[in-house]
Amino acid sequence: MSIEVRDIQKRFGRFTAVDGVNLHFPEGKLTALLGPSGSGKTTLLRMIAGLEQADSGMVLFNGEDTTHVHVSRRGVGFVFQHYALFKHMTVFDNVAFGLTVKPRRERPAKAEIENRVHRLLQLVQLEWTANRYPSQLSGGQRQRIALARALATEPRVLLLDEPFGALDAKVRTELRRWLRRLHDEIHVTSIFVTHDQEEAVDVADKIVIMNHGRIEQEGSPEEVYDNPASPFVFDFLGQVNRFYGHIRQGQAEIGDWTLPSPEHAEVANAPAVAYVRPHELEVHPDSDPATGVSLAATLADITSLGATIRLELVAPESQEPIYSELSKEAFVQLNIQTGDTVWLRPKKARVFLQPRQRAAQAA
Numbered sequence: 023m024s025i026e027v028r029d030i031q032k033r034f035g036r037f038t039a040v041d042g043v044n045l046h047f048p049e050g051k052l053t054a055l056l057g058p059s060g061s062g063k064t065t066l067l068r069m070i071a072g073l074e075q076a077d078s079g080m081v082l083f084n085g086e087d088t089t090h091v092h093v094s095r096r097g098v099g100f101v102f103q104h105y106a107l108f109k110h111m112t113v114f115d116n117v118a119f120g121l122t123v124k125p126r127r128e129r130p131a132k133a134e135i136e137n138r139v140h141r142l143l144q145l146v147q148l149e150w151t152a153n154r155y156p157s158q159l160s161g162g163q164r165q166r167i168a169l170a171r172a173l174a175t176e177p178r179v180l181l182l183d184e185p186f187g188a189l190d191a192k193v194r195t196e197l198r199r200w201l202r203r204l205h206d207e208i209h210v211t212s213i214f215v216t217h218d219q220e221e222a223v224d225v226a227d228k229i230v231i232m233n234h235g236r237i238e239q240e241g242s243p244e245e246v247y248d249n250p251a252s253p254f255v256f257d258f259l260g261q262v263n264r265f266y267g268h269i270r271q272g273q274a275e276i277g278d279w280t281l282p283s284p285e286h287a288e289v290a291n292a293p294a295v296a297y298v299r300p301h302e303l304e305v306h307p308d309s310d311p312a313t314g315v316s317l318a319a320t321l322a323d324i325t326s327l328g329a330t331i332r333l334e335l336v337a338p339e340s341q342e343p344i345y346s347e348l349s350k351e352a353f354v355q356l357n358i359q360t361g362d363t364v365w366l367r368p369k370k371a372r373v374f375l376q377p378r379q380r381a382a383q384a385a
């Protein structure tokens with residue numbers, strides 16, 4: 023089932039938690055809502071579920087307005103960060119719960135319930151835990167059971183709110199891979215709230231980045247990572263270097279770099295900042311202005327990250343340390359050491375006006 027939210031808004035007192043959001047969640051896909059704490063992800067998810075009433079706007083399931091459809095009739099399965107399993111029930115009974123509490127007319131026969139629970143436990147690869155109690159499972163196992171329980175009533179939509187947030191890093195990584203494989207099998211339309219960009223990139227078909235109750239950008243993981251639409255998205259999706267300079271008629275002048283910036287062709291002269299990812303920043307032992315190897319920096323530190331080397335550099339065009347990442351072989355060929363002057367060239371850079379200029383331009 024596809025989901026659409028139209029111009030949805032939610033205020034808590036004078037604070038706007040979700041500010042006029044329009045979004046489409048494609049059928050059968052896994053969409054991540056990604057953003058910092060307080061950006062409105064959970065509030066949006068709860069409005070889709072029907073757990074929170076929007077002040078204005080609509081939530082449509084398969085094109086139909088759900089405003090007056092009660093949460094129990096929406097066909098939504100939930101998994102929350104904190105295991106909501108019933109402690110006094112076995113795993114089997116936990117998974118069966120949603121089916122056993124259905125009204126008599128809709129409740130499957132006992133044998134059918136048993137069958138379905140066993141199939142779900144197989145799906146989450148925990149059949150052997152059927153007679154255990156939640157306290158006898160690890161955190162990761164409990165979340166897999168919570169997922170089996172959410173799927174038992176065959177929901178049309180699965181909503182996951184930081185489902186792995188309380189687990190340690192290694193288990194989180196394992197579980198998100200596992201969730202990705204599981205989703206490839208069951209294809210239920212799913213929305214996954216997270217503030218962890220790696221998790222979103224790893225798991226999702228589509229990523230929606232939220233900030234202050236609004237959408238900053240949406241797209242496939244590749245689209246948002248390779249073409250961030252704003253400085254916020256650049257910062258939020260991984261490490262980035264900032265170089266300061268000016269834009270003059272469609273060209274950014276950053277120290278001795280001249281970078282094309284055609285989207286700012288009409289800007290006569292304004293402070294600007296170029297964003298360059300560490301793996302897209304080349305380091306050379308000698309300058310070559312003809313090919314753009316022209317910004318001088320000092321090599322401050324060298325760190326080995328397994329197969330990759332990270333160089334920490336200092337240059338007047340940046341107020342922070344600059345990082346470049348390259349393979350060990352490429353680094354050995356450079357034959358450089360700490361304290362050397364080196365020369366930089368961006369393989370790819372994105373130039374934005376500095377925030378004050380952006381605000382003036384928007385006004």
Ligand SMILES: Nc1ncnc2c1ncn2[C@@H]1O[C@H](COP(=O)(O)OP(=O)(O)OP(=O)(O)O)[C@@H](O)[C@H]1O
Pocket residue numbers: 034038039057058059060061062063064065066217
């Ligand atoms: N019931 C409520 N009453 C008042 N304010 C609320 C309520 N629920 C949420 N908020 C506020 O709305 C904003 C958005 O909250 P929300 O939980 O949607 O953010 P989030 O992006 O999911 O954050 P987190 O990752 O920390 O859960 C926050 O500033 C929060 O304090």
